[in-house]
Amino acid sequence: MIKFPDNFLWGSAASAPQTEGHALLNGKSHTTWDKWIELNPEKFNAGQGPKDTSNVYELYEDDIKRMVEIGMNSYRTSISWARLLPDGKTLNKEAVAFYRDYFEKMNQAGIKPIINLFHFDMPWWLMEKGGWETRESVDAFAFYAKTAFEEFGDLVDEWATFNEPLVHIECGYLYGFHYPAIVDFKKAIQVGYHTLMAHFLAVKAYRETKQTGRIGIILNVTPTYARSEETMDQKAKQNADVLIIKSFLDPCVLGTIPAELVDLVNEHELTPVTEAGDKEIIKEYPVDFIGINYYQPMRVQAAENPRTPAVTTSDLFAHYDWPEKRMNPYRGWEIYPEALYDVSLMMKNDYNNIPWYVSENGMGVAEEERFMNDNGMIEDDYRIEFMEDHLEQLHKGIEAGSNCFGYHTWTFVDCWSWLNGYRNRYGFYRVDLDNNFERSLKKSGLWYKELSQNNGFEI
Numbered sequence: 255m256i257k258f259p260d261n262f263l264w265g266s267a268a269s270a271p272q273t274e275g276h277a278l279l280n281g282k283s284h285t286t287w288d289k290w291i292e293l294n295p296e297k298f299n300a301g302q303g304p305k306d307t308s309n310v311y312e313l314y315e316d317d318i319k320r321m322v323e324i325g326m327n328s329y330r331t332s333i334s335w336a337r338l339l340p341d342g343k344t345l346n347k348e349a350v351a352f353y354r355d356y357f358e359k360m361n362q363a364g365i366k367p368i369i370n371l372f373h374f375d376m377p378w379w380l381m382e383k384g385g386w387e388t389r390e391s392v393d394a395f396a397f398y399a400k401t402a403f404e405e406f407g408d409l410v411d412e413w414a415t416f417n418e419p420l421v422h423i424e425c426g427y428l429y430g431f432h433y434p435a436i437v438d439f440k441k442a443i444q445v446g447y448h449t450l451m452a453h454f455l456a457v458k459a460y461r462e463t464k465q466t467g468r469i470g471i472i473l474n475v476t477p478t479y480a481r482s483e484e485t486m487d488q489k490a491k492q493n494a495d496v497l498i499i500k501s502f503l504d505p506c507v508l509g510t511i512p513a514e515l516v517d518l519v520n521e522h523e524l525t526p527v528t529e530a531g532d533k534e535i536i537k538e539y540p541v542d543f544i545g546i547n548y549y550q551p552m553r554v555q556a557a558e559n560p561r562t563p564a565v566t567t568s569d570l571f572a573h574y575d576w577p578e579k580r581m582n583p584y585r586g587w588e589i590y591p592e593a594l595y596d597v598s599l600m601m602k603n604d605y606n607n608i609p610w611y612v613s614e615n616g617m618g619v620a621e622e623e624r625f626m627n628d629n630g631m632i633e634d635d636y637r638i639e640f641m642e643d644h645l646e647q648l649h650k651g652i653e654a655g656s657n658c659f660g661y662h663t664w665t666f667v668d669c670w671s672w673l674n675g676y677r678n679r680y681g682f683y684r685v686d687l688d689n690n691f692e693r694s695l696k697k698s699g700l701w702y703k704e705l706s707q708n709n710g711f712e713i
């Protein structure tokens with residue numbers, strides 16, 4: 255039997271735009287996602303958009319009962335910026351009432367709310383002005399953060415500023431996946447810098463409003479593994495580490511932007527515009543904890559025909575197709591639980607052993623209805639095996655002294671996932687899209703209950 259530390263957090267993560275529904279109702283204004291599906295519905299799997307998410311806006315009370323039913327003691331979701339402050343300034347009273355009741359009911363049920371402020375959902379009014387490309391976005395976000403702390407600080411004592419900030423930077427400005435879907439390395443770096451400063455001003459607002467809880471950030475610090483020990487492959491790994499791991503972890507935890515990152519952006523003529531005083535703010539406001547989302551590792555090799563200055567990340571490192579990789583046969587990502595042990599050691603050795611938790615880990619499965627038994631239950635043994643393998647590695651990391659305080663899965667109820675719609679299912683509960691988003695328990699939900707009740711499992 256492996257046992258986790260006392261008071262370990264067991265739970266799941268999701269986000270406002272992926273679960274609430276009521277995308278254009280109850281005073282909420284458009285986000286980029288609401289607008290994008292109006293403009294380009296063909297980009298979205300089955301034409302499903304933020305209006306089609308699992309209606310947590312109405313169903314949250316029952317969902318909280320379901321959390322209790324499977325032994326969760328914590329849950330992360332986010333606040334929708336465009337719902338709380340539809341024009342960026344005016345408080346939407348209905349949103350305040352909704353979130354207050356939601357968080358209060360979680361607390362009453364013994365579910366600790368971990369509340370995140372930004373999960374890829376830029377308000378449209380701000381995007382029209384340039385979004386994260388503008389310095390105005392930093393101040394707008396700080397105002398939103400302060401408002402959220404003032405309105406909900408008495409109910410929430412665990413906050414996060416951003417979920418996976420790299421995603422809106424890369425997908426929006428480098429790889430063409432998310433709105434505005436442009437490819438411009440210089441803009442991507444500027445967007446990254448503004449996101450970083452928005453994070454810091456939110457932490458500053460948290461300290462200045464004298465909150466008594468903790469604030470952190472949720473990062474997808476995908477561990478990297480080089481093809482070989484050869485200099486060029488190692489250089490590629492170093493570039494990937496600087497951009498993917500250190501770019502946010504170093505400033506948020508250690509209070510400094512890594513010198514290698516500064517050198518890299520200068521060398522490639524990507525230097526962002528900064529403001530006097532930024533450095534001091536970065537130094538003064540470290541986070542209290544880190545959340546790490548881990549799905550799969552990144553394997554890298556030397557870039558082929560790299561250009562200088564770099565036009566995109568493929569000029570700095572290339573993806574390596576490791577021949578020995580084990581794949582998730584139901585959607586195609588690599589499965590490599592060992593990385594969680596490596597991450598545990600990295601947090602211990604390189605980041606002052608700061609408190610951290612696994613804020614997302616899970617297995618997406620397409621066409622999951624094929625695993626439904628005669629009683630209508632999804633028998634997702636593959637998911638149980640996936641999580642046990644990862645938990646075993648995490649446990650090894652904790653035994654080695656890493657300061658990990660919880661394990662959250664992605665996700666609780668199958669949820670809408672951006673352009674992928676409902677293609678990849680991750681939940682402990684299946685959601686029936688043809689039947690008013692009815693939820694039904696999967697086998698993994700039963701397993702999770704036992705896991706959290708025992709605070710561990712038999713290996």
Ligand code: BG6
Binds near residue numbers: 269417474618674
């Ligand atoms: C995570 C994001 O990285 O991946 C979620 O935080 C997202 O918002 C999840 O839904 C699953 O992504 P996908 O690509 O499998 O649908």
